[in-house]
Amino acid sequence: MKRAFLFAALFLLITEIVAVLISSHFLELGFAAFENPSSSNNVLILLIIFPLVLIIALLFLRRGRKKLLKGFFLVAISFVLYSTLVVICSMFLNEVFSAIIPLPATISILYLLVKKKKWYIADLVGFILACGITSMLGISLIPILMAALLIALAVYDFVSVYITKHMVNMADQVMDMSLPVLLIFPDEPRKFEGLSSKEKREEKSSVENESKEKKAFFLGLGDIVIPSSYVVSLYTFLNAGVAAFAALGTMVGLIVLLIITAKTKANAGLPFINSFALIFSLIGYSFL
Numbered sequence: 001m002k003r004a005f006l007f008a009a010l011f012l013l014i015t016e017i018v019a020v021l022i023s024s025h026f027l028e029l030g031f032a033a034f035e036n037p038s039s040s041n042n043v044l045i046l047l048i049i050f051p052l053v054l055i056i057a058l059l060f061l062r063r064g065r066k067k068l069l070k071g072f073f074l075v076a077i078s079f080v081l082y083s084t085l086v087v088i089c090s091m092f093l094n095e096v097f098s099a100i101i102p103l104p105a106t107i108s109i110l111y112l113l114v115k116k117k118k119w120y121i122a123d124l125v126g127f128i129l130a131c132g133i134t135s136m137l138g139i140s141l142i143p144i145l146m147a148a149l150l151i152a153l154a155v156y157d158f159v160s161v162y163i164t165k166h167m168v169n170m171a172d173q174v175m176d177m178s179l180p181v182l183l184i185f186p187d188e189p190r191k192f193e194g195l196s197s198k199e200k201r202e203e204k205s206s207v208e209n210e211s212k213e214k215k216a217f218f219l220g221l222g223d224i225v226i227p228s229s230y231v232v233s234l235y236t237f238l239n240a241g242v243a244a245f246a247a248l249g250t251m252v253g254l255i256v257l258l259i260i261t262a263k264t265k266a267n268a269g270l271p272f273i274n275s276f277a278l279i280f281s282l283i284g285y286s287f288l
Contacts, residue, residue, distance in 0.1 A: 005255065020135075023232050029086070031136055042141055074110065085106060123180065126181075130228070134228040143233045150270075171218070184218060230278075242281055249280025253273035253274070
């Protein structure tokens with residue numbers, strides 16, 4: 001699974017680099033989630049919104065409203081896609097073109113996502129979303145508040161995966177929607193055509209036989225966005241050196257997560273990645 005490891009690590013690294021590069025443009029265009037990044041109320045709001053969205057999604061799934069839920073997801077995805085493309089285009093084009101071009105681009109991307117249902121298209125859309133959300137969230141909270149958010153969400157992820165297990169159950173059902181909320185990193189991309197629902201559940205949650213190698217690793221979009229937002233926050237409000245240490249921590253945490261997941265069942269990503277990001281940022285802060 002060396003190639004799957006590499007693909008996942010590169011995805012995280014490139015997301016963080018792009019997010020850092022475009023974060024100042026998000027700030028200039030007023031795309032921050034909160035006006036005051038120093039307000040502790042921002043963390044409380046996010047800690048209410050994130051679980052609430054998951055609870056609503058679970059209710060839709062349990063009542064068989066999967067198509068309606070997918071529609072809501074696509075609306076949210078289209079908004080973030082358009083916003084991210086507007087920011088990126090504004091870096092290279094004038095105001096008129098940067099407002100016009102993102103619209104047909106967003107529609108085309110959504111069309112491919114819905115009609116083609118390929119893992120690499122979902123991953124590509126996931127990459128754009130990750131860059132946009134990471135930048136938007138990173139400029140919206142100062143590092144100390146972002147650190148508090150990382151700790152709280154890591155605890156929530158631990159509980160939802162290992163204790164209540166509702167996150168695992170939701171992930172199983174979301175896989176069938178071919179949405180970029182779950183990223184796929186196959187070991188053999190050219191041969192990987194996707195998995196059936198049953199196979200996906202086995203890959204995600206079953207203990208593998210020693211003779212059977214995993215076909216792909218799965219990561220939630222949040223496993224990329226949340227720790228990467230901390231890197232952007234450090235870069236925006238502190239300095240690039242500490243942000244680089246935190247980025248290194250996210251890479252180490254991801255590798256540890258992938259190694260453990262390769263040998264066992266599905267694991268919560270945020271406790272691993274967030275913990276290493278926080279530890280490495282403290283090390284960087286003590287040296288710089």
